[in-house]
Amino acid sequence: MDSSQLLPQSHGSVQELAKELKLDVPQQYIQEHREPTVVRNHSSPFPSIPVIDMNDFNNIRESDKDPLINLRSVCQEWGIFQLVNHGVDKLLIKKMKEEVVNFFNMPVEEKVRYKLLAGDYQGYGQTILHKQDQKIDWADRFYMITNPVHRRKSNLLPEFPPVLRDTMEKYLLELQKLAMYLFGLTGQAVEIDKQEMIDAFDDGMQSVRMTYYPPCPQPDRVIGLTPHSDAAGITILLQVNEVEGLEVKKDGVWIPVSFLPDAFVVNIGDILEIMSNGIYNSIEHRATVNATKERISLAMFFNPKLEADVGPAKTMTTNTGDPPLYKTLIMEQYLKDFFSRKLDGKTFLERMKIRYGEAGTET
Structure with missing residues (x-):
């Protein structure tokens, strides 16, 4: 696939397209069968996603x-939570938000220095198309691998404007520490040995996605981010500005997320669902857009080492005696299979599940 197939011919970005639109959205962005968001009413308000307070785990007694x-209940029932008192420096977060806004405010001629190249999925651009009739999300995004360091693209983070690059490096280090702490807690909650979590995730594969959702004159007919679950252990999301749009699917209903001040939103990904042998829930989520306001977000994805096994945690299945519900793959193969999109109409988790016959043998 060449780069002309990744973006509309006449526009380098949805951000630029949105500046010119008066009413009608081009057909390639129109989602005719988008599921509606639950409507709040006074008699039956929709639930809010749970809140986890890191202070609850400080000096915790045996x-x-x-x-x-x-924590186990939240990850099982919801697969997503807002994290407060997380310990990441507020001034660093404020600076990170400012620099992400500055990135998207750069002239498009500067941003295309980082554009998606033919056959790649790292860089700046729109939805990567896997088939000719695929709909395009109403968003511009910048995605890149940040760890291991030797896997970084030399034309991306190293070539960022100095203040953005330095702020991003500091932010990556702080969130790496936070993620490892969360992996320890989520593992402990389902009796996965701490060393098994460290062996899998310490210095693992990490990536970041900055996303810009422009205003849209027909917001109910487009989608900012197509419904999906994350191919990650956990995702840590920072809401960059005050415009909301994240929604999660709970009990078959799309529920909007109202962000708390200074909170991160953390969601369980496919890999942690697999490692927990199906106890945790890799929640389906999407992003909607606003009629008059832009929305900006920054997501970090934390995965095992590329050479690590991805499968039900051995210490947990040994402790419980439960049979593994998912296959085991090397992380690098897992990512290749996931991004190939050759799933025969199934989700990746469905493809990873092991089927057992009546005699208890794998089918």
Whole structure:
């Protein structure tokens, strides 16, 4: 696939297209069968996603299992939560937000220095097309691998404007520490040995996505980010500006997320669902857009090492005696299979599931 297939011929970005639109959105962005968002009413308000307070885990006693029980329940029932008192410096977060806004405010001629190249999925651009009739998300995004360092593209982060590059490097380090702490807690909550989590995730594959959702004159007819679950262990999302749009699918209904000040939104990805042997929920989510306001977000994805096994955690299945519900793959093969999109109409988690016959043997 060449780069002309990745973006509309006449526009380098949806951001630029949106500046020229008066009413009608081009057909390639129109989603005719978009599922509606639940409507709030006073008699039956929709639920809010749970909140996890990191202070609950400070100096936790061996006998006090309540915070871990609550975390397990949240990850099982919801697969997503807002994280407060997370310890990441507020001034660094503020600076990171400013620099992401500055990136998208650069002239398009500067941003295309980082554009998606033919056959690649890292860089700046729109939805990567896998088939001719695929709809395009109403968003511009910049995606890149940040760890391991030797896998970084030399034309991306190293070539960022100095302030953005330095701020991003500091932010990556802080969130790496936070992610490892969360992996330890989520593993402990389902009795996965701490060393098994460290062996899988320490210095693992990490990536970042900055996303810009322009205003749209027909917001109910487009989608900012197509419904999906994340091919990750966990995702840590920072809401860059005050415009919301993230929605999660709970009990068959799309529920909007209202962000708390200074909170991160953390969601469970496919890999942690697999490692927990199906206890945790890799939640389906999407992004909608606003009629008059832009929305900007910054997501970080944390995965195992590329050479690590991805499968039900051995210490957990040994402890419980439960049979593994998912296959085991090397992380690098897992990513190749996921991004190939050759799933025969199934989700990747469905393809990874092991089927057992009546005699308990794998089919």
